Amino acid sequence: MSESPKIVVVGGGAAGLELATHLGRCLGKHDKAQVTLIDATRTHVWKPLLHQVAAGTFDPAQHALGYLAHARWNHYRFRLGIMQDLDRVKREIVLAPLHNEQGEELIPSRTFSYDYLVFAVGSVSNDFGIPGVQEHCLMLDTKSQASHFQQQLLEALIKANTQKEALKDGQLDVAIVGAGATGVELAAQLHQVTRQIAQYGFETIQPDRHIHLHILDAGPRILPALPEKLSSQVQQELESLGIQVHVSQMVTKVTADAVHTDSGLVIPATIKVWAAGIKGPDFLAQLDLTVNHINQLKVHGDLTLEDDERIYAIGDCAACVMNEQGDLVPPRAQAAHQQASFVAKALVKRIKGQSFDKRYIYHDYGSLVTLGRYSTVGSLMGAITGSVRVSGWIARWVYLSLYKMHQLTLFGWWRTGLTTLARMLRRSIDPAIKLH
Template sequence: MHSEIVIVGGGAGGLELACKLGRKLGPQRVLLVDSRLYHIWKPSLHEVAAGTLDVHQEGLSYQMLAHDNGFTYVYGPMTALDAGACQLSVGAIRDGVGDDAEVLLPERRIGFERLVLAVGSVSNYFGVPGAAEHTISLNATEDAERFRLTLLKLLARAELSKDSRPDAGIGIVIIGGGATGVELAAELREASGVYATYGFRRLQALRDVRITLLEGAPRILAPLPEKVAAAALALLHERAIMVAADTRVAAIDAAGVTVADGGVYPADIVVWAAGIKAPDWLATLGLPTARGGQIEVEATLAVRGFPHIFALGDCAACLGVDGKPVPPRAQAAHQQADYLLRALLQLGRGKAAPDQPYRYRDYGSLVSFGQGSSVGSLMGSLKGLSWFVDGLAARLMYVSLHLLHHRAVLGGRRTVLLALARFLIKRSTPLVKLH
């Protein structure tokens, strides 16, 4: 198998790049490799975990997207790279585990002229004892679904225990006060009230679903303006969510979280949202990597020393024009995909790659607080100028970001129809997924 352009990773940036290239070049020249069968916009995983978004309705099939956008899709994980021979390996897909597992798809080798790595990130546990074994991270759809099913089981158990233990409830500890942790805490509080109306009527959400957010920095949402963080903190307190800033985690076990001062936070579920890193297997590819494991790239997003290989998104160690690392945000991946779209089309025409380096533009940040509100800041065209936004207006802006991503991979008309269909479905189905 051979393709002119091979993209590994169907996240926000990789999928948008594959769709836009495919519509211009066709399936014979553009190929996408991903280890999953369907795509979920990663910033919405906290909604999947809370049950307010159904992954089976939200998920977009890569096979469908490939057909509709004119690229070839290969299912499986990338396992090896021969950069000199311009060839990569995709692992076999098996039904089951062990020696008796049936091989559904064999190992495959794919040749390429240009390769784009867009494989995202995984959790960084920073060596905290028990973190990997006793926490759930929202890196992928299966993580969010595992959290949701665990939450349902614990809610059912607490409901049944009310006769013998009137104080029965569940404890949820979220480690990390960045956007993911804050959004999950707010979404869970909203969802817990909805669950109470769907069969868990003996549970009082504010009292029996105890949510704690731990943050090692002096305040939550440390990268965002202090006004945004203060507004977010106030909204969390209004929702009876306990926030402990300047609190460093020392260890995690099945009973809960122990912090540096010796205090213990009991927990039935612990979520790790305290940091990310590049997947470890990137270090085995023979490409230059930074201290955090990301692939080192030039200002043109080409891998250092490998002008025919590129990287974008969370897995790329990319410096902005100010010399600071480009933050691991969806807007950065979107911008990098558009930059590489122009560069790869130009290379495909036999012309030199653009000399102009990639330039990250920060348009601000929005943090969701459930289905009705958000807070954030919008960046102006003048350096240092920003506007604070909150409430319904901020929520509508937050939703529009998801719709813009859908427009990039589905087109404008289908995005409008999909948004309308989901609005109608929500009026005829439970507000949370109950199975």
């Protein structure tokens, strides 16, 4: 091993970015290791906020974190690129050439050597091979996809507001497949935004008449991660807003203008969103590594790969067993945060030549779902209190604190405070929704 060990983190989502930040501060700052973060984009947005980006209530241009600047502040290196191959014998990863929108090569293929490698590449939507999903549905896996959705929605509203002929059935309707947290929160945000739109010159559009929102799920109820009573409470809230909820409806195909289910239900919709499941990025299955049926990397209890003790996997891309029944750690932000902290401690110990034989234990602190300005509900878990149901302003405060914890990890108290203050001040001059 070289005098300065090389740690490469692939993926700048919540888990990867927090890990690189920890390692940069603990090791990179003191030249104990070279820490490199690799991601396909130049900026970071916390994934649980992508539904707000899609609805236009969160502007990524103002609030996204730039990797290059953050790397400079926190003593790690950032490299833009997409991982293409892995050589475990040479301990090297290969990045694919990077091209711009015109097809011009900006960065040639590169090779990075490592002493320790961490996969933190997150997850992508799983279409389960259903016909028409890839062609006709929008995904919310990345900032660019969420921004594309927001632009498509805004363009549809602009067109409908100025066209001379009457609006067609389903012209402004939105169908969201998947009634987990992403689908439910997106539906609530879209309801809020489309009811505000008339304030910004869209007088021709009558939301209650022209815009219909649908949520579909193959399961018997929405939000399966929440207790059944809370799930029922959220469904009642959605239906009181006029959002149509369709459970026990398995989608069989998606066409350009509708979603079709196994019961024969046909839901006309111009805009269709797929949020019905996740899998690891496809390239993971093409590497010489062991993955499960949804491309997640199989790991030991210490989050090292079953194939290689020098490689870790954290976040949504890791298949980490959490109990004797074989259940996997759920793909949640709290799990990503915990695993990043765990691996940071493990790598610091290994770099210092100290043993670290602990096993990662997932701590479930509950689930929260926000319905925009309408409501926030969820359950909190505690060692003493057990499961506690929360709603209203308490749940809203806890929900917001999750994002603040992520910011505190990345920025510390001082910068997080300044960022929060700046956002509060901008609310007085910015429109409530993004209109460009």
